Amino acid sequence: MELLYFAWLREKVGIASETVPLPDGVKNVHGLLAWMADRGPGYAEAMKDLSVVRVAVNQEFSQPTDAVKDGDEIAFFPPVTGG
Amino acid sequence: MAIRVQTEDFDVAAETKALVTGNTNIGAVVTFTGLVRDLAGGKTISAMTLEHYPDMTETMLAKIETQANERWTLDASLIIHRYGRLKPGEQIVLVITASPHRQAAFEAAEFLMDWLKTKAPFWKQEATNEGEKWVAAKVSDDDAIQRWSETSPTKITNAEG
Numbered sequence: 023m024e025l026l027y028f029a030w031l032r033e034k035v036g037i038a039s040e041t042v043p044l045p046d047g048v049k050n051v052h053g054l055l056a057w058m059a060d061r062g063p064g065y066a067e068a069m070k071d072l073s074v075v076r077v078a079v080n081q082e083f084s085q086p087t088d089a090v091k092d093g094d095e096i097a098f099f100p101p102v103t104g105g
Numbered sequence: 106m107a108i109r110v111q112t113e114d115f116d117v118a119a120e121t122k123a124l125v126t127g128n129t130n131i132g133a134v135v136t137f138t139g140l141v142r143d144l145a146g147g148k149t150i151s152a153m154t155l156e157h158y159p160d161m162t163e164t165m166l167a168k169i170e171t172q173a174n175e176r177w178t179l180d181a182s183l184i185i186h187r188y189g190r191l192k193p194g195e196q197i198v199l200v201i202t203a204s205p206h207r208q209a210a211f212e213a214a215e216f217l218m219d220w221l222k223t224k225a226p227f228w229k230q231e232a233t234n235e236g237e238k239w240v241a242a243k244v245s246d247d248d249a250i251q252r253w254s255e256t257s258p259t260k261i262t263n264a265e266g
Contacts, residue, residue, distance in 0.1 A: 078226070104227025105139060
C-alpha cells in the first residue's frame with residue numbers, strides 16, 4: 023500500500039510518502055493507526071492525538087472500521103483548513 | 106463544474122466572463138473571493154503557505170458536483186484554489202456559481218465554500234514573527250457545513266430573481 027502524509031503529519035513522520043506491504047493482522051483503519059504509532063518516534067509523535075488525525079482511503083475520508091488492503095492509497099493528515 | 110488548483114493568481118472578471126459567455130439562460134452570477142488576511146489570533150501574519158492533496162481534491166469534486174446539482178439548478182460553476190506561498194492581501198480562493206435566478210446561485214456559492222473549508226484537502230501554514238505554524242481547523246466551519254445536511258434537499262428551480 024502507498025502511505026501519504028500531509029502538513030504537520032508529514033513533518034513529524036519526516037517523509038511525504040512511502041510504499042509498505044499490508045502489515046500482518048491489520049484489517050481496517052483503526053488497526054493501521056495502531057500499527058503506525060509503533061513504527062518509531064516520528065510516527066508515534068504524529069499519531070499521539072488521533073482526534074486531530076484524518077485518514078483517507080483511496081482519496082475518500084474514512085471511518086476507523088473501514089477496511090484497508092494491499093494496493094490502497096492511504097493518506098494521513100490533520101483536519102483540513104483550506105478555503 | 107470545474108476546479109483549478111494552481112499557484113498563479115486569477116482574474117475574477119475574466120473568469121466570470123469566460124464562464125457565462127454564450128449561455129443566455131443564466132440570469133444570476135455569484136462570485137466569492139477569499140483573501141489572505143494579515144492578522145490571526147492577534148498575531149501579524151507575513152505569509153501563508155498552502156499544501157494540498159491534488160488527487161483527492163479531484164476525486165471529491167465529482168461528489169460535490171453531484172450534491173450541488175441535486176439541490177440547485179446551476180448552469181455553470183467554477184472553483185479556483187491557490188496553493189504555495191501567499192502574502193496578505195493576495196487572492197486565495199474563488200467560487201463562481203451561475204444560475205437562471207439568484208437564490209440558487211447565492212446558496213450554491215455558500216455551500217461550495219463551506220465544502221472547501223471542511224472537506225477539501227488543503228492545509229494552511231501561517232508565518233509570523235514567532236515562526237511558522239499550521240492553522241488549526243475551526244469548529245465554526247464544521248457547523249457551517251452541517252446546516253446543509255439538516256435542510257431538506259428541495260431543489261430550487263423557480264424562485265424568481
